[in-house]
Every structure is written in C-alpha cells, then in structure tokens.
Amino acid sequence: MNNGDKNVSYLFNLYYTKQATPQQLRELFDLLKTYDDEQLTGLLREAWDDLSAREEIFDEEKSRSMLNNILNAAPRTGIVAIKPKRYWMWGIAASILITAGIGAYFLNRPKPADMQLAIVHPAHDALPGSNKAILTLGSGATVVLDDAxxxxxxxxGNALVVKSKEGQVDYKVGEDADNKTIEYNTITTPKGYQxxxxxxxxxxxxxxxxxxxxxxxEFTGSQRNVEMTGExxxxxxxxxxxxxxxxxNRQEVRVLGTHFNIMAYDDEPVTKTTLLEGSIMLTGKSSNILKPGNQAIMNAQGDVKIVAESDMDEAVAWKNGFFQFKDESIEGTMRQAARWYDVNINYKGKIPTHQFIGKVPRSVKLSELLSMFKYAGMxxxxxxxxxTVMN
Structure with a gap:
C-alpha cells in the first residue's frame, strides 16, 4: 500500500468513525476523485460490507432527517466530476449511511459555510407509494381494498375474504361440506402501491x-397452484x-414450505428467484434446485445462472421498506422508481452508463431519491x- 492509499484509508477511517474534521472531509473527497475505477470500487465495497454487517434500522422520520443531512453535508467542491463508464458509487454510497448510524455524525456537527442545500423540491413532486390493491373476484367484480x-x-365459494385491522386480506376457508365451488381471485397492485x-x-x-x-x-387436489406477475x-x-x-411467464417454482422472493417484471431483462429459507425447484428450460442463499437469474431465452451466495438483503429490501442498489445501472434504478412513484421515465441525450450502490428508504419523495444521483453529474x-433524465 503506497502513501496515497494509506492516507485515503486513514481519512476514510476518520470519516467512518465520525472523527473527521470538515477539512479532512474535503481532503478525502478530493483524493477519491483521483482514484481509478478498481481502487474506488474496492474501497466502497469494503465500506458497504462493513456497513451492512452493522446495520441499524431507524424510524421513518429519523431516516428522512438523516437523508437530508447527509446530502447537505457533501462539499460542493468534491465528488461531482465523473469519468465516462466508471463505477460511480461514492455519491450514492452516502445514502447507505442513513441506516448505519453515521448519519448522526452530520446531525451533530455544525455545517461549514460553503455547503449548500442538496434537495430542491419541484412544484409537482411525486410522493412515495403506499398500501393499496384491487381484488378481482371470480365473478369479475372488483373491490378496491384500501377503500373497503x-x-x-x-x-x-367456501371462503370468506376478510380485511384485517392491519389492512391485509386474509382468506378463511369454512367447513361447509356442501359448498364445493372454487373461485379464482386475483389481487393486483397498481404502480405506486404494495x-x-x-x-x-x-x-x-x-x-x-x-x-x-x-x-x-380454496386449495384442493395434490398441488397449490398460483400465478404471479411483477415481484x-x-x-x-x-x-x-x-x-x-x-x-x-418464464418459469415455475415448486416448494413445500419456504421463504423466497421472485422478481419477474415484464420490463426487466431477467427474472430473479432468491431463496432465503428451505428448498425450491425452479423449472424453465432445465430444472434447478436452490438452497438457502442461492439466487437463480433467468434471461429471456430461459437460460439460468445460479449465484451461490447472493445478497438476500438486496433481494427483499423492497419488502423491508428500502431501495437497495448494488452495481445497478441508471436504467435499472429508474425502472424501480417508475413503479414505486407511478411515473414515466424519459431520457434526454445519451443514456448514462454509471453504476450505483446504495440504500435509500422508500418513504422519501421522488425528488429526494433523484437528488442522490446528482453526485454523478446527472x-x-x-x-x-x-x-426526464439528463446526463
């Protein structure tokens, strides 16, 4: 490790342990701009792994406050230049500090005079999504569940559809032996809802x-069959x-009793099946048995790649209230944003090729999420x- 690397490691450690002065922060950001892709990627990956290991979850109000303060704390003179096609992870990496406790570092320090507000709310901002779905009954009639x-x-048939006090829908099968009618129901979430x-x-x-x-x-016979789209x-x-x-639309997953996530949106290039617990068999062009921690990635042609040790936190981050990006393209991040905020994404000029890593609460407004990406010059x-996305 050369002297420059040692200096960056020293400054980054001060930053990480909340001991860096404003002058040391500026020095760190300036040094990071001189690093090539591989060096910067390695440094941020180490930070990501460490932060993930010691994650602390805050309530929504505190997460939002930390998000504001972290964005406001980045010096204007640092981390704004970007090389074409580089892995630009530093700007968005600040967002992972929201759930790692380092956000408190900025909350408890005076803001230097040359720092400015990072978030500007547009007149017509998009609010984050919420809980809502449409239930389509066997007769074709529909029920908007948030209004019910x-x-x-x-x-x-022999089942009661009950909306609980928590707002979820629960199917309770009765004991009416004479009622053999089986209906098929569909629950659909529009864009902007879960x-x-x-x-x-x-x-x-x-x-x-x-x-x-x-x-x-009611499930009868030898199998419990369901069909799904989206995630x-x-x-x-x-x-x-x-x-x-x-x-x-691309695969069939067979389970006995287990926890898993399937991401199968039509506008995504691949289908991802991630197993958290138990065992499942995935069938497409071929059959694969997944073990806990495995992720099957199937492309449009039906070819499957098995990732032995996948990032399970990333796979279910949406369920736990977060966007989580890891080496994600701007197009991939914007597809997630489009579904959650119910917006259309347009690109002006060449589509940026940057890749991002970070974790952001899904409770923030659209403008707050987009402000994260400004550090990549977008x-x-x-x-x-x-x-509209402009490079």
Missing amino acids: NKGVVARQ YNVVLPDGSKVWLNAASSIKFPT AYFEVAKNAAMPFIVKT NFTIDGREV
Missing part, C-alpha cells in the same frame, strides 16, 4: 408495486402432501408524472 371497510369483504395477503392455506404473500397474484379460494415475496405454509407451485426534471 375492515371485516368481511366478500364470500367466495399489498400483502394471507392465502387460503395460510401462506403469506407480499406484492411489490405493479404486481399481481392469481389463486383459488412478490412468499412465506409458504408447510404441507409436504401438497406442493406449492408458483408460475410466472440532472432530472419532474413534470407531473413525467421524469
């Missing part, structure tokens, strides 16, 4: 924005005699539901 009163929403449901067998499903799940009002996290009730089958305009 608590209690019984509908009766479907929802969770308890299926007739007790399995729990969390739906991300712009997603759906179709299922029978969903499953906690499947164990029943060795009746496997649980999830079908998407600009945005928000006009109603239209967002």
Whole structure:
C-alpha cells in the first residue's frame, strides 16, 4: 500500500468513525476523485460490507432527517466530476449511511459555510407509494381494498375474504361440506402501491408495486397452484402432501414450505428467484434446485445462472421498506422508481452508463431519491408524472 492509499484509508477511517474534521472531509473527497475505477470500487465495497454487517434500522422520520443531512453535508467542491463508464458509487454510497448510524455524525456537527442545500423540491413532486390493491373476484367484480371497510369483504365459494385491522386480506376457508365451488381471485397492485395477503392455506404473500397474484379460494387436489406477475415475496405454509407451485411467464417454482422472493417484471431483462429459507425447484428450460442463499437469474431465452451466495438483503429490501442498489445501472434504478412513484421515465441525450450502490428508504419523495444521483453529474426534471433524465 503506497502513501496515497494509506492516507485515503486513514481519512476514510476518520470519516467512518465520525472523527473527521470538515477539512479532512474535503481532503478525502478530493483524493477519491483521483482514484481509478478498481481502487474506488474496492474501497466502497469494503465500506458497504462493513456497513451492512452493522446495520441499524431507524424510524421513518429519523431516516428522512438523516437523508437530508447527509446530502447537505457533501462539499460542493468534491465528488461531482465523473469519468465516462466508471463505477460511480461514492455519491450514492452516502445514502447507505442513513441506516448505519453515521448519519448522526452530520446531525451533530455544525455545517461549514460553503455547503449548500442538496434537495430542491419541484412544484409537482411525486410522493412515495403506499398500501393499496384491487381484488378481482371470480365473478369479475372488483373491490378496491384500501377503500373497503375492515371485516368481511366478500364470500367466495367456501371462503370468506376478510380485511384485517392491519389492512391485509386474509382468506378463511369454512367447513361447509356442501359448498364445493372454487373461485379464482386475483389481487393486483397498481404502480405506486404494495399489498400483502394471507392465502387460503395460510401462506403469506407480499406484492411489490405493479404486481399481481392469481389463486383459488380454496386449495384442493395434490398441488397449490398460483400465478404471479411483477415481484412478490412468499412465506409458504408447510404441507409436504401438497406442493406449492408458483408460475410466472418464464418459469415455475415448486416448494413445500419456504421463504423466497421472485422478481419477474415484464420490463426487466431477467427474472430473479432468491431463496432465503428451505428448498425450491425452479423449472424453465432445465430444472434447478436452490438452497438457502442461492439466487437463480433467468434471461429471456430461459437460460439460468445460479449465484451461490447472493445478497438476500438486496433481494427483499423492497419488502423491508428500502431501495437497495448494488452495481445497478441508471436504467435499472429508474425502472424501480417508475413503479414505486407511478411515473414515466424519459431520457434526454445519451443514456448514462454509471453504476450505483446504495440504500435509500422508500418513504422519501421522488425528488429526494433523484437528488442522490446528482453526485454523478446527472440532472432530472419532474413534470407531473413525467421524469426526464439528463446526463
């Protein structure tokens, strides 16, 4: 390690342990601008792994306050230059400090005179998403679940559809032996909304924005079959005699009782299936058995790549209330933003090739999320539901 590397490591450690002075912060940011892609990537990866290991979750109000203060704390003279095609992770990496406790460092220090407000709210900002879904009954009738009163929403065959006091939908199968009618229901989340449901067998499903799940009002026979689009996290009730089958447009996942996440949006280039607990069999062009920690990545042609030790926190970050980016392109980050904030993304000029790493609460406004990316030299305009990305 040369003297320059030692100096950066020393300054970064001061920054990380909340001991750096404003002058040392400026020196660190200026030195980081001289690093090449590989050096900067390595440094930030070490920080990411360390921060992830010691993550602390704050409530929404404190997370939002920390987000503001972290953005306001970056010196104007640093971290704004960018090389084409480099891994620009420093600017967005500041956001991971929100949940790692370092945000308090900025909250408790006086702000230097040459620092300026990082967030400017447009007149027509987009608010973050919330809980809402549309239930389509077997008859074709629809129920907007956020408007429905608590209690019984509908009766479907031998099952009661009940909205709990927590706002989720629970299917309770009755004991009416004479009623053999099986209806198929679909729960759909529009853009800008998420929802969770308890299926007739007790399995729990969390739906991300712009997603759906179709299922029978009572599981009978030898299998529990459901169909989904978009993204969903499953906690499947164990029943060795009746496997649980999830079908998407590209694959079929067979489980007995387990926890897993499937990301299968039509506008994404790949389908990702991440196993957190138990065991599942994924079938496409070929069959693969996944173990906990495995992630199957299937492309449009049906080819599958298995990642043995995947980032499970990243896979389910949306369920836990976060955007989490790891070597993500600007197009990938904007697709997530479009679904959560219900906006359309347009690009003016050449699409930027930067990649980002970071973690941001999904409770922030759209303008706050976009402000993170300004450190990569990118600009945005928000006009109603239209967002334009400019390099």
